[in-house]
Amino acid sequence: MGVRTCSDCTLASRASAQGAVDGRQMPIRRLPPLLVNQIAAGEVVERPASVVKELVENSLDAGATRVRVEIEQGGRELIRVIDDGAGIDPEDLPLAIAPHATSKIAAAEDLEAVRTLGFRGEALASIASVSRMRIVSRPRGAETAAVIETEGDRVEPVRPAAGPQGTRIEVRSLFFNVPARRKFLRGESTEAGRIADLIAALAMAQPHVGFTLTQDGRAALEVPLGHSARDRVAAILGRDVAPELLEARSGDEGAWVRVWGLVGRPSTARRTGRALRIFVNGRVVADRVVLHAVREAYRGLIDPTRHPTAAVFLEVDPGEVDVNVHPTKAEVRFRNSSAIHQAVHRAVRAALRAADLVPEFDLGRGGSRDAERARGALPSFVTGSEPLSGAGPAGIEEPGSAGGPAAAVGSGSGSGGSAAAPYGESDDLLRRAAAALRSGSGGFSTPAAFAPGASAPPSTHPGSPGAAARSAVARGVRPPIEQLPIPVAAVRVLQVHDAYLVLEDAEGLRIIDQHALHERAMFERIRTRLAAGALERQRLLLPQSIEADPGRMESLARVGPLLERLGIDAEPSGPRTIAIHALPTLLFERGVDPVRFVEALLDRATDSEESPSEEGALGDVIAMMACKAAIKAGDRLRAAEIDELLRRADELERSSACPHGRPTTLRISLRQLDRQFGR
């Protein structure tokens, strides 16, 4: 726990030595400690949210069961974090704010198995160097508390003080001595939004810890201690989303990676990725491998421009994951990332597959799209269980969703204050908030199961759901509609406006988008067919040529093998020409124009150059084929065609959404109808 000089110091010196001002060689000199810390602060302390993150993580590492965060003016004026954790001994207080001083690791070997959220020992010193800081702490068992105050490089001596057990850190006037950085801070509401988002993520990671966030005196989030993982996720995502959550878990007990999560039905997908949270060993991370795996599992179920609502918790053997790759620890590195990808993908997919995904048409709220939109709004973070006295709610609501249950949670006055503002502004803000979350978030203690030498079963992980949570999941699941096949011949079907089919089922009625359903059916058929070999292709009498810019040529080279499997025989026939020699019989059968199809396909390939995997690209092309080959809205169907379509739909595994993720089927239950008619 010694104070070491930072290697950045010498680097910085060298850098400045190379710069000559006014032709004069500047002498090399050791930087004053304040400057060193300010430079380090640049890395760790980017904005108020990063301060909050560092402080809250310290609280969690200190074993706090309750963490209270108070901010004023988006954290620019005041950030106060109060915990009931272990506290800091008075004699350690000066060390706490010294650089690279930490109680969390002592030797390099400890880095191999980091179990705490923070460990680099830079946070407090960095923050202290760019703010006016005051720490009041009373260690467990101590009679009194002690206080230390700093302002830039000026450190006041430690004095005794009064205070409850735990630590209370106040950070005022952040960046008061670094005007350049202060200038770059976003608006108050943006910073406040980032902090709210961060606390939401940390709260999900630590369901047993109680969190309170107040912004300018108004409660923005409050969750009680002792939550189960499911209750916590539900509390954060909002009550209306909770019944829409499905439980995902990996099957391989005893494996070095375990996945547990709550994943939303496709109808809960949102325009931003803020409701998609990944946690690795209790840490909030933005890991691309895991995010991609989750998104892939939703492929074909939601519109690709939308993001799933999901909280996915991974327990990974500490030896298999490197958390020391980024100063804010938002990124981690897996030793075997493809196994991680597979485990997550499989768990999420299995959960989605097992569920009935046909959305219920919401008559009360004017249609499921509106309902979806309402769910897409940010939920209130205030749970109903502990109403706040007098404080306005931090009901962070999109306008127009006021009818939703989320709005009802807020306790009245003050809605739309600074807490609500950031989300009202624009998607851009939401994106930035999400970015902030990526760059500054944390989790904390590793599950006991993976602590070296520990033998506790994995279920002791705070993220593991109890039996109660599991039954809650069970309650939230409707009987799978696919298990109630409709005897097609016996059902009266009405085609309306040559676009929708309306039919009766055991529970009420279903409305089917004929194009979307046929598209889904085609998609599955093509996929099944492809699994057995390349699609049948019809050769052309004369090659049809299409004009190709370099982009199309390049796409052709890239997706060539894929096209081959699909039965598309196309090759360059000149510097700017592509000749099509053969195409899938299927496309001809469905009257698709070959030239336009291949053109569209190559252009699509050009646009999505970063196509993640061949599987993904193949899915895209099949989806495109299915779309072009499917019945269109406006096609009048004969009775036999309707029967055929419905018969096939019954055989489909996921007929509830077209390959683009739009729903194929909505249903209205008899109960809903009865209610609407006042019976």
Place this chain on the structure above:
Amino acid sequence: MKVVCDRSALLDALTLAQGVTAARTPQPALQCVRLSATPGSLAVAATDLEIALRIGLAQVDVKQEGDAVIPADKLLQIVRASEDATLTIETAKTTMHIRGADSHFKVYGPEVKDFPALPGPAEKGPTCEIPAGSLRRLITRTIFATAVENSRFAINGVLFDRQGRKLRLVATDGRRLALAKGECGSGEGEHRCIVPTKALNVLVRLVDDPEAPIQIAADQGRIRFTVGIGEDAAVLTSVLVEGAFPPFEDVIPKDQDKRLAIDAGELSSAVRRAALLTNEESKGVRFSFADRTLTLSSRAPEMGEAEIHLDLDEYQGESMEIGFNPAFVIDALKHVDGGPVTIELKAPNKPGLIKQGQDFTYVLMPVSLP
């Protein structure tokens, strides 16, 4: 205008004219027919601006000359539903009175001037004359191979390729090609043009007497068919399809090394049966040619399989297997005469040929076999 006309002759003319009117159009006049009474005859005309048809009726008694424009479908319904031998049609301004023995219909139409002037007869150009029956045969043997809808406009019609008295019609949809050869009664010079499918469908229906002559005149943009002579003649004018027809002569293979003859009806029946176990993504029927046998087999995943054996009188060449879309084979066999056809092949990924005599050649491209 006032005319007394033979109902069945009028019905035939209106039925043909109705086939020309535009199906969906913002111009109501394009859904009308124009009746023009001149001494001794009544002309029924209709147009969709691309095709114009004018049918002369001699079985009329013109009481008063004049013109009238009337919605085609309504007039057709009235004439069709009537049981009278003759109907009297009289117009006053835009109102038409149609009287039968016990009936009187009053139908309102647009102004005569709203009816577009029919595209004029083609300028003086190369002409030829061919018996109606011969031309009809050439058309029916090719038109089925045209593309229904295709961005390549050039193949939404049938190529007329005439050199002196020799006339060839060619049609293709990019996957198969049909070529039929015929002889004109008279013809001068050379001419090549693409005639839209719609015009030819109308033309085929105009032919009731196979011996009647059809005069063909064409210029760069239009073609005119005059069917019959005198007051009963029908004149069909059509715009031509612009663009280049695919180089069909290059597509017809010349070096096929496997050859067999088979009865068209027998083959057609076998292919129809094999096609029962195909579906839209696995269309192909496998044709396995071996010494003196042809085996047709098909397979639809999750449905089943079919196999049909045919004896061949002769098969020259090595055994081979090739896949074809059965619909393409049946299409061709439907339009040939009864009796044998010749099939010529080269390789599984090369075009196949179906021929009948010297007059009919059909090229079809294979499908891949699993």
